[in-house]
Amino acid sequence: MLLRHTTAKEIERKALTVNPAKTCQPVGAMYAALGLHGCLPHSHGSQGCCSYHRSALTRHFKEPVMAATSSFSEGSSVFGGSSNLVSAIETIFTVYDPDVIAVHTTCLSETIGDDLTQIVSKANEDGKIPEGKKVIYCNTPSYVGTHITGYSNQLASFIKFFSTATPKKRNVVNLIAGWMEPSDMREIKRIASVMEARVILFPDMSGVLDAPLTGKFEMYPAGGTTQSEMTATGDSKFTIGLGAYSTEDACVKLENKCRVKFEVVEIPIGLKATDRFIVSLSRHANVPVPDSLTEERGRLIDLIADNSKYFWGKRVALFGDPDTLIPLTEYLVTLDMKPVYIVTGTSGKHFDEEMARILKDIPEARFKSGERADMFQLHQWIKQESVDLLIGNSYGKYMARDEQIPFIRLGFPVVDRPGHNFFPYTGYAGATNLAIRILEKFLDHQDRTCNEEKVEFQM
Numbered sequence: 001m002l003l004r005h006t007t008a009k010e011i012e013r014k015a016l017t018v019n020p021a022k023t024c025q026p027v028g029a030m031y032a033a034l035g036l037h038g039c040l041p042h043s044h045g046s047q048g049c050c051s052y053h054r055s056a057l058t059r060h061f062k063e064p065v066m067a068a069t070s071s072f073s074e075g076s077s078v079f080g081g082s083s084n085l086v087s088a089i090e091t092i093f094t095v096y097d098p099d100v101i102a103v104h105t106t107c108l109s110e111t112i113g114d115d116l117t118q119i120v121s122k123a124n125e126d127g128k129i130p131e132g133k134k135v136i137y138c139n140t141p142s143y144v145g146t147h148i149t150g151y152s153n154q155l156a157s158f159i160k161f162f163s164t165a166t167p168k169k170r171n172v173v174n175l176i177a178g179w180m181e182p183s184d185m186r187e188i189k190r191i192a193s194v195m196e197a198r199v200i201l202f203p204d205m206s207g208v209l210d211a212p213l214t215g216k217f218e219m220y221p222a223g224g225t226t227q228s229e230m231t232a233t234g235d236s237k238f239t240i241g242l243g244a245y246s247t248e249d250a251c252v253k254l255e256n257k258c259r260v261k262f263e264v265v266e267i268p269i270g271l272k273a274t275d276r277f278i279v280s281l282s283r284h285a286n287v288p289v290p291d292s293l294t295e296e297r298g299r300l301i302d303l304i305a306d307n308s309k310y311f312w313g314k315r316v317a318l319f320g321d322p323d324t325l326i327p328l329t330e331y332l333v334t335l336d337m338k339p340v341y342i343v344t345g346t347s348g349k350h351f352d353e354e355m356a357r358i359l360k361d362i363p364e365a366r367f368k369s370g371e372r373a374d375m376f377q378l379h380q381w382i383k384q385e386s387v388d389l390l391i392g393n394s395y396g397k398y399m400a401r402d403e404q405i406p407f408i409r410l411g412f413p414v415v416d417r418p419g420h421n422f423f424p425y426t427g428y429a430g431a432t433n434l435a436i437r438i439l440e441k442f443l444d445h446q447d448r449t450c451n452e453e454k455v456e457f458q459m
């Protein structure tokens with residue numbers, strides 16, 4: 001009993017969060033920066049923050065995550081880190097030669113009040129930024145928001161520093177990827193490719209955080225959205241944001257700066273969200289939906305129909321990021337399952353409204369968002385009435401073990417199992433992958449726990 005102190009009885013808590021369902025802003029900013037080709041993320045703060053953010057990403061992706069730090073000392077913590085950042089910029093371009101440095105702040109530099117605009121301008125005036133190189137920056141104070149906020153802020157900085165409108169519009173649709181795995185980005189590009197839609201996907205971590213082992217270290221792997229692609233986003237005719245929490249801000253900024261209209265849809269997880277994404281892409285790229293995608297959809301429907309008796313009525317608890325949980329919960333309802341407890345550490349009205357809509361026919365469902373929404377409370381709900389399945393990141397394993405609940409690892413971070421960055425959860429292929437994983441959990445659990453006379457050879 002690893003969580004033996006969790007009780008079924010809830011006590012009103014005003015100022016205490018236990019096991020929050022989130023991590024800190026710079027983790028998201030660092031992740032997004034890695035989706036830009038030739039970019040080195042830079043953490044403006046102490047070495048400890050940078051080490052934590054790098055290790056959080058490295059442990060999840062099982063890849064080396066490169067990032068630099070301003071290495072605040074006691075002096076810079078009191079008087080500001082301006083000189084540290086200016087010399088860091090010079091050293092980084094001299095030693096590591098990135099095309100772009102993406103600076104994000106930390107709690108410490110935000111508390112001091114370091115002004116990144118002024119510091120980077122000074123570095124530029126002092127000739128520390130070589131010709132053709134760029135330093136971009138965003139603010140990521142981690143005492144507000146979550147890793148999703150940091151991811152969103154980094155994407156907004158891409159728009160601010162790169163997107164440029166020229167008089168020549170191009171027949172291209174921008175796809176802004178919400179927080180998802182590199183395998184999902186690969187799948188979204190595959191869908192766009194079979195639809196013959198001309199797109200610019202950003203950020204794009206495929207080929208960066210799932211690069212093949214070649215025996216040769218590449219400081220800047222081949223993948224990532226290029227600077228010229230990012231610049232050209234200002235000339236695209238439309239933008240589709242995938243996930244409101246991660247991408248809406250960037251969509252709005254691009255429209256304001258370059259007059260590119262946009263639509264925000266959910267990350268295409270599950271049948272309906274994938275339908276909406278494909279319809280949106282088809283309409284805005286002015287391309288038909290090919291038969292091959294319709295067949296993929298048909299195979300998914302066949303799988304769902306064949307196994308509906310196993311899905312029906314199963315109670316599920318979920319935790320993670322809102323852009324993932326919204327379409328995932330909808331997909332579970334599509335499968336005739338019952339998502340009954342849903343928790344996200346990222347706050348926002350959109351999550352609450354979407355959950356109320358999706359769960360309107362499941363009166364026993366409970367959901368909570370924001371900094372007070374924690375996994376301790378989720379566990380208490382499970383103790384009050386258990387569930388058949390838990391879906392979330394690796395931190396859920398303790399609950400799953402204590403309560404003997406089948407557990408699917410999905411979200412960030414997944415640090416105790418491999419494979420999550422190989423197979424997508426997006427698109428019809430991803431929905432099929434997810435449905436099969438759910439079925440395997442249920443059927444394995446049934447085989448393991450049912451009475452001997454109930455063990456079936458064929459299921």
Ligand code: SF4
Pocket residue numbers: 024025026048049052105106107108142143
């Ligand atoms: S919460 Fe603040 S102090 Fe802690 S690791 Fe994140 S940025 Fe650094």
